Ligand SMILES: Nc1ncnc2c1ncn2[C@@H]1O[C@H](COP(=O)(O)OP(=O)(O)OP(=O)(O)O)[C@@H](O)[C@H]1O
């Protein structure tokens with residue numbers, strides 16, 4: 248990993264203003280862009296949330312929990328336990344069958360379809376399959392996220408190199424995604440998710456396709472992003488990674504919340 | 519700058535599926551070409567038909583020698599027939615009016631200066647309520663002494679019912695043409711729609727990413743709509759070029775040889791510039807409608 252990026256990320260964590268170069272004005276502008284306003288300090292609140300697919304498939308079963316702004320949370324559980332369902336509810340890809348989902352102080356059940364794009368601008372998303380556009384360079388992939396949300400060309404030209412430096416990709420900006428390794432591609436997708444400095448970053452098995460060493464690199468990047476004040480929710484199968492980090496762990500099984508512990512491991516140690 | 523983004527994305531997409539875009543462009547081209555030959559012909563026929571319609575009017579020629587009182591009596595007779603409901607309307611055309619109308623039809627009006635005086639009689643232009651009753655009206659008016667019997671039809675001339683029938687046929691052909699145009703336009707809209715459907719499929723990753731990062735629905739739709747409009751306008755523009763070549767090589771030489779006589783064909787049609795604008799706008803509209811329909815069906819946002 249480039250030490251430049253490390254230095255930047257670390258200094259970023261000391262001063263919470265995301266764009267120090269332009270100071271207070273830039274910070275306020277970013278705040279206004281985001282519709283996420285976690286008033287009482289809770290970034291995510293699930294209250295009695297059930298998600299059914301059709302008649303009898305239950306994705307999530309009566310989940311109640313809250314995630315504070317600035318927290319780092321692992322979402323763990325066996326395949327089919329409801330991790331992706333949880334994540335898809337956060338970005339209002341679908342609505343809960345029962346209960347209330349509140350993100351950044353907004354009740355997603357009451358939010359109209361036309362507001363959804365603005366919700367998503369406040370949330371960064373990272374997936375196992377990167378979701379990069381194959382015909383475009385790394386620079387273009389990151390710039391695309393800004394272009395389609397109507398950012399000015401001048402601000403795009405400023406933000407993209409900044410975030411590429413932050414994620415250690417400066418020298419790869421003219422390459423195409425298939426010319427990068429899996430780990431590098433995932434960095435690009437994190438760069439794209441974080442380029443607007445969202446207050447909430449969600450990652451659904453971001454290390455699912457990567458080898459253990461590369462996974463640690465990605466993990467460190469997400470952790471540093473968390474240190475800038477961004478809430479991070481990460482769904483994962485990766486037992487070693489979770490054990491190493493000792494962060495809050497929310498465990499699901501068959502759609503039910505079976506464990507919610509701070510500074511925990513992937514599984515409770517059986518006596 | 520947004521417009522720039524939409525155009526760049528639309529052109530990227532057309533390049534990415536050239537074959538399908540070309541198919542859509544060619545369909546629009548064919549439809550617009552037929553529309554482009556139809557509109558001038560339609561207007562030409564329409565203009566001719568209107569002239570023929572005026573030939574259904576009954577011309578009652580007034581003798582130059584007829585005294586004012588006889589002319590007034592003839593007019594009174596016409597007014598009487600009008601109040602019976604046989605005549606719809608009528609107008610008086612003076613000798614000067616008649617000469618002016620004739621001048622307008624001459625290729626070289628200066629030849630009229632060769633005439634010692636105005637040879638054309640004044641006339642009443644009588645429009646019957648029902649052209650089938652022309653004979654009845656003519657018989658009724660024939661009693662007047664003001665009529666110039668040296669003129670065709672012994673001073674009262676009117677068209678045969680066959681003219682009427684020809685006009686009905688012309689009208690029918692026009693309606694058939696309109697139906698053909700409608701079918702072609704629908705085909706063009708469907709093909710553009712299909713192009714856009716494939717383009718949505720080809721760009722599904724882009725659409726997914728756009729939704730994920732929070733692009734608004736309209737932001738996602740615009741590149742597709744512009745893609746449809748580009749296909750439509752390009753197809754129409756190619757047609758316009760072909761039509762223009764056809765006009766220069768075929769129509770213009772034909773027109774100049776066929777109207778070589780003393781009088782020119784007074785039926786009019788549309789100017790090429792106006793036609794080109796109409797066709798290109800039509801092409802763009804077909805593209806917009808085609809992509810619009812498809813987006814409603816296949817890009818639920
Ligand atoms: N679109 C869907 N339609 C029907 N059932 C679904 C759908 N998506 C998920 N499910 C079901 O809901 C349950 C939870 O699925 P979910 O994708 O949330 O699990 P997961 O924890 O993400 O699993 P994995 O670790 O394999 O990604 C499963 O039983 C799954 O079959």
Ligand SMILES: [Mg+2]
Nearest residue numbers: 330331332451
């Ligand atoms: Mg999953």
